[in-house]
Amino acid sequence: MKCEWVKDNVLLYVYNELPDDARYELEQHLARCTDCTAELKTTRKFHAMLSELPVEEPSPNLVAASRMRLQEGLETAEQGRFWHRLIFDPAAWLRQVRFAPALAAAIFIVGFAGGIATTYKVVSDKGASIASGPVSSPAESSITGIQSISQDPGSNHISIKYNTVSTQEAQGSLNDQRIQQLLLFAARNNYNSGVRMDSVDLLTQEPNNTHVREALMYALRYDSNPGVRLKALDSLGAFVKSDPRVRDVVLEALIQDSNPGVRTDALRLLDPVRADSSVRTVLQELARSDQNQYIRSQARIMLSQLPEFD
Amino acid sequence: MRGLMAGQASRIDDTLLVREAQRGNRAAFEELVRSYDQAVLRLALHLTGSEHEAQDVYQEAFLKAYKSIGNFRFECSFYTWIYRIVTNLCLDHLRKRQVRKEDAPVATDATGEQYDVLDQVPDGRSGANPERNLMSRELGKRISHALEKLTPRERMVFELKHYHGLKLRTVGEVLNTTEETAKNTLFRATQKLRGALADMR
Numbered sequence: 001m002k003c004e005w006v007k008d009n010v011l012l013y014v015y016n017e018l019p020d021d022a023r024y025e026l027e028q029h030l031a032r033c034t035d036c037t038a039e040l041k042t043t044r045k046f047h048a049m050l051s052e053l054p055v056e057e058p059s060p061n062l063v064a065a066s067r068m069r070l071q072e073g074l075e076t077a078e079q080g081r082f083w084h085r086l087i088f089d090p091a092a093w094l095r096q097v098r099f100a101p102a103l104a105a106a107i108f109i110v111g112f113a114g115g116i117a118t119t120y121k122v123v124s125d126k127g128a129s130i131a132s133g134p135v136s137s138p139a140e141s142s143i144t145g146i147q148s149i150s151q152d153p154g155s156n157h158i159s160i161k162y163n164t165v166s167t168q169e170a171q172g173s174l175n176d177q178r179i180q181q182l183l184l185f186a187a188r189n190n191y192n193s194g195v196r197m198d199s200v201d202l203l204t205q206e207p208n209n210t211h212v213r214e215a216l217m218y219a220l221r222y223d224s225n226p227g228v229r230l231k232a233l234d235s236l237g238a239f240v241k242s243d244p245r246v247r248d249v250v251l252e253a254l255i256q257d258s259n260p261g262v263r264t265d266a267l268r269l270l271d272p273v274r275a276d277s278s279v280r281t282v283l284q285e286l287a288r289s290d291q292n293q294y295i296r297s298q299a300r301i302m303l304s305q306l307p308e309f310d
Numbered sequence: 311m312r313g314l315m316a317g318q319a320s321r322i323d324d325t326l327l328v329r330e331a332q333r334g335n336r337a338a339f340e341e342l343v344r345s346y347d348q349a350v351l352r353l354a355l356h357l358t359g360s361e362h363e364a365q366d367v368y369q370e371a372f373l374k375a376y377k378s379i380g381n382f383r384f385e386c387s388f389y390t391w392i393y394r395i396v397t398n399l400c401l402d403h404l405r406k407r408q409v410r411k412e413d414a415p416v417a418t419d420a421t422g423e424q425y426d427v428l429d430q431v432p433d434g435r436s437g438a439n440p441e442r443n444l445m446s447r448e449l450g451k452r453i454s455h456a457l458e459k460l461t462p463r464e465r466m467v468f469e470l471k472h473y474h475g476l477k478l479r480t481v482g483e484v485l486n487t488t489e490e491t492a493k494n495t496l497f498r499a500t501q502k503l504r505g506a507l508a509d510m511r
Contacts, residue, residue: 011500012493015471017478046504047472052449053457055473058351062361066351066368070343073373074336222340 002029006036010043060278061285064252071222184215197228204235213239217249226259233262237269247273251282260292267298274302324388331379339379342388343372349474350396357400357469359454367403371396386483393476393484397466404462456506464499467492 006029012018013026030037058066152159183199200219206212219232233253239246247270254266267286273279286299324345330338350371354364374395382391457465463485470476470484471492482492 011497015478017493046507049449049507050453050472050503052446053356053453054450055352055356058348058355058364059361062355062365063348063351066365067343067347069365069369070347070372071340073369074339074376077373077376218337 003033003036006030006033007039010036010040014040014043014047060248060251060282061255064256067221068256184211196223196225197231200228200231204231207235207239213243213246217246220249220253226257226262229253229257229259229262230265233265233269237265240269241272247276247279251279254286255282260295263292263295264298267295267302271302275306280306325384328379328382328384328388331376332382339376346389346392347372350392353396353469353474354400356473357465358403363403367396367399370399374399390480390483393470393480394486397470397484400469401462401466404465407458408462452507456503459506460499460502464495464502467495468499468503471496 006026009018009022009026013023018026030040183203196219200216200223203212203215207216213236216232216236220229220236223229223232233250236246236250240250241247250266250269254263254270257263257266270279274283280303283299283303286295287303290296290299324342327338327342331342347368351364351368354367354371355361358364358367371392375392382388386394457468460468466485467481470481471478476484478492478496479489482489485492
C-alpha cells in the first residue's frame with residue numbers, strides 16, 4: 001500500500017536522498033494523507049532533536065596545534081621516503097644487476113654525461129655500449145635522482161630514466177611572471193634563510209597578488225626563521241580586515257608562534273578586527289592565561305575597548 | 311623548471327597536487343592537507359568528543375596518507391580516499407572504545423542511576439557555544455549515550471550521513487560497500503536511536 005512505501009522512504013526524503021521521481025510521488029501522497037504527514041513531522045522532530053549534539057567547528061587553537069604536530073610528523077616521515085621517491089626498490093634493482101655485472105659501472109658513466117631527463121638504453125653483453133643523448137659538461141649538470149629502471153624481459157636491454165638539474169639564471173623586474181614564480185618557489189623551498197628572506201622581502205612589494213599573498217601566509221606559518229616570519233607578517237597586516245584567511249593566519253601566529261616578537265606584532269595587527277568573534281575568543285584566552293605578561297595586558301586592554309554586547 | 315611552482319599549486323585542482331605530492335613534494339602535500347584538514351578535525355571531534363583524541367586521529371590519518379600517497383591510483387577521488395582513511399581510523403577507535411566499555415567499571419551517581427566510569431561525555435571545548443544551557447547539554451549527553459549503543463559501522467554511517475551530510479553513495483564508497491548497504495545500515499541505526507531516545511521530547 002502506498003502509505004507503507006511512503007513510511008519506508010520518509011527518512012530518505014528528509015535526508016534528501018530520494019531520486020526526483022520518487023520525491024515527487026512522495027510529496028504528492030503527503031498532500032493527501034494526514035497519517036503520513038504526521039510521520040514526516042515526527043521524523044523531522046527526531047532529526048532536529050539530534051542536533052542537541054551539535055557538530056562544532058574545531059577551534060583555531062586546535063587547528064593550529066594539529067597542523068604543527070603534523071608538520072613535525074611529516075619531517076620524521078620524510079627520511080623514510082627517500083627510496084619511495086625514486087620509485088624503485090633497491091633490492092629488486094640489485095637483483096637485476098646480478099644478471100649484468102658490468103651494468104653498475106655503466107650506469108654511473110652514463111649518468112654524468114647526461115642532459116635533462118634523458119633516457120638511455122644500455123645493451124650489456126661482453127662490454128657495455130652506450131647509446132647516448134646530448135652531452136653537456138659535468139660541471140653544469142648533476143643527478144638529482146634515478147626515476148625508473150626497467151629491464152626488457154629475457155634480454156639485456158635496460159632502460160634508465162634519471163633527472164638532473166642545472167643552474168640557470170633569470171633576470172627581470174618584479175612584474176615579470178617568471179621572476180614572480182621563482183620568488184614564490186624560493187620563499188617556500190630554499191634551504192638558505194638568507195635567500196628566503198630576500199625573496200619574501202621582494203614579494204612584500206606585491207601583496208595584492210593572490211599567489212604572493214599565499215606565499216607570504218605560508219612563510220608566516222612555516223618558515224623556521226623568525227625574521228622571515230616577521231617580514232611576511234608585517235606585509236600581511238594590511239589585509240587582516242579585508243581577507244579572513246589572512247586574519248586566521250595572523251591569529252594562528254598570535255596563538256602559537258615560538259617568537260614573542262612575532263606574537264606581539266600579530267596582536268598589534270589584529271587590533272582592527274578585535275571585535276570579530278574568533279579574535280575575541282582568543283583575546284579572552286590570552287588575557288586570562290598567557291605566559292607572556294605584555295601579551296596578557298595588551299589583550300586585556302584590547303578587550304576593554306570592545307563595545308559591550310554580551 | 312618543470313616542477314609546479316608552489317604559489318600556483320593552491321589554485322590547481324587536486325589531481326596535480328596529488329601527482330606532485332607523489333613525487334615527494336612536501337609543500338604540495340601540505341597544500342592538500344589544508345583543503346581537508348578542518349573537515350577531518352570536525353569529524354574526529356564530533357565522533358570522539360575529545361580534542362585530544364581528535365588530534366590523534368588527525369595525526370594518524372594524515373601521516374598515513376603521506377606514507378601511502380604513492381599507492382593512490384586515482385580510481386576514486388582524493389576526497390573519498392582521505393575520508394576512507396579517516397573513517398577506518400575512526401572505526402578502529404570506536405571498536406577499541408567498545409572493548410574498553412565491556413570491562414568498564416560501573417558506578418552509581420547521585421540519583422541512583424548506574425553509569426560507566428569511562429563514559430565519553432562531550433567535553434567543554436574552547437570556542438564552543440557558552441550559550442548552550444544545562445538542559446541542552448544534558449540532552450546532548452543522552453544522545454551521545456544512545457549513539458554509543460550502535461555498532462561501530464552503524465555509528466559511522468549515521469555520523470557521516472546525518473552529522474556531516476555525505477551522500478549515501480559516498481558513504482558507501484568510503485566504507486568500501488554499496489549504497490544499498492549503507493542505506494540499510496542507516497535505517498537500522500535510526501531505528502535503534504529512536505528506540506533509545508524514545509522518552510525524549
